[in-house]
Amino acid sequence: MLLNVVKSTVLVALASCIMNANDFNVQAEKDRIALIDYTIAKFEDGDKNRDKFFPYSTDDELKNNIQKNVKYEDLRKGNYAFNKQGQYSYNEINEMPPYDELVEKGEELYEDNKALQKCFPDVTVAGDYPYFDEEKKEVVSLTGAINKCLTDAGQKAWNEKKGKMAFFQSYIASETKDAEKKVNIQINSAEAAAAYERGKEFYYTQRGYLKLSCATCHVQGAGKRVRNESLSQLAGHTTHFPVFRLKWGKDKVENGLGTLERRMAGCVKDQGQVPPKTNSKEMKELLYFMAYMSNGMNVDGPDVRK
Template sequence: MLSKIVKAVALVALTSCALNAGDYNAQAEKDRLALVKYIEAKFKDPVKNQAQFFPYTTKEELATDYAKNLKFDDFNLGSYAFAKDAKEQYEAIKEMPPYEDAIDEGEALYHKKFANGNSFETCFPDVTISGEYPKFDEKRKAVISITSAINECLVANGEKAWNTKKGHMASLEAYFASQTTEAGKKMDIKIPSKEAANAYEAGKQYYYSQRGYLKLSCASCHIQGAGQRVRNEKLSPLLGQVTQFPVHRLKWGSLGTLERRISGCIVDEGQVPPKDNSEEMHNLLYFLAYMSNGMAVDGPDIRK
């Protein structure tokens, strides 16, 4: 059964279908549902699934360190969903999260007046928007990330654009994420047109394409390799990966945007990452976000 699921996921992920008017997310939804089915099956019982999914992990480690019977909503914790020891450490840190000051800074930045008298509130009257980005702009026929939307607001009001990976950008995004989380909103990425579907497909192609001297793809680690241990870390699954951003990563010692984390991942593959404001990056983020549709936004958060 599981072998059939794996084959189905690969087929769905790499094959496009004809899309009818008004149903441009048909292929994306097939991809998402196949991913959910695959990840739930993989983590239903890691011990029983050792030969199929965890050939390099001992049965003892799978029995001791891995949770089982995980369902869709559990995976917005990333690898903490199934890694028992890591989850205990995560929960201890969450008691006094290191990003609280950044949320306060983001709120102050949101209300701060620009030189022309406007503020971010002019551009973003609703602060519970984290689950809506990236979104496809029908006028420009392009995907817009929340990071690029923030910088566009700044420039349109005569201000300088911010660093796209950390600092003020991460703080404002943390404020948006916290408000979205408190409102109980879920990831809700739309694919409203044929052009938007093409952007999604381009992001999917990037995700599954091997790159760099290591010949790895994003899927190598976060679909096929999800749950496998690399040194002392267990690889997180694609499902739910973007729901917590921005994150305070212990390795960074600070808060960072999704673009910062994605760029680091691509560098680890032995490849030069696309620019944060590029079409290539935006399309990739669009694909990633759609794969977590229907999952609760739970940011900002902590990661190693």
């Protein structure tokens, strides 16, 4: 009997040695590297490689607007990584970022709230979310973790898209950036890998009467134009949130800052589709997949977008 117990313990220990935690991200790592290679190849020389990547883009666009040799480190800048027209105003706005005072508001929210201080003793954690909770077997987003922290302490949950939630997240992002930390998404179990796969499936599934998937625009479509917008690449999409959008902040600066969930919901609505609810399993697994595609990149939030 005792021998059996010892044997099975040894077996379990052995099995967990063989199934090293790192093994569960093998597929995700393959996906990530393939995406980076594709993106770098695409933006190496758009004009030269037009048959392969940009068959429908105009001469003017390829010769004058799409930058060559876009670097891996720049992918986090969204379409400003390659879109020459946009880069000028992007750099100009970032000299006096309109979000600075909102980051300060975020810091004040933290200083005034014991519950937040207890839940987030270290605020340089923007790159660690979303993560897979191995006990609850579910993805935890930063937005979800903040609201859980508040409601567990008997406080009211915050709006998930803007206002205090965005201010506090911008403080977390900016501290993480100052600490020079990177996106660090872990996949340490079969369940976590399955959640990643579901997120990926959502990203690549065609929906709506136009049969568009996120990938149609942000993988195959990256670098092309939709109306007057240059489509940004998936690699780097989650590195810089919350984002200050000039469009959102037009009337009131406070409204300018929004979470990643706000941005995505808007993007999905623009395609005439209904976005997954902010704190739903679908949304969180989608974020988990997207964040993994930015693994290893510098955290760069908050940032500015049109």
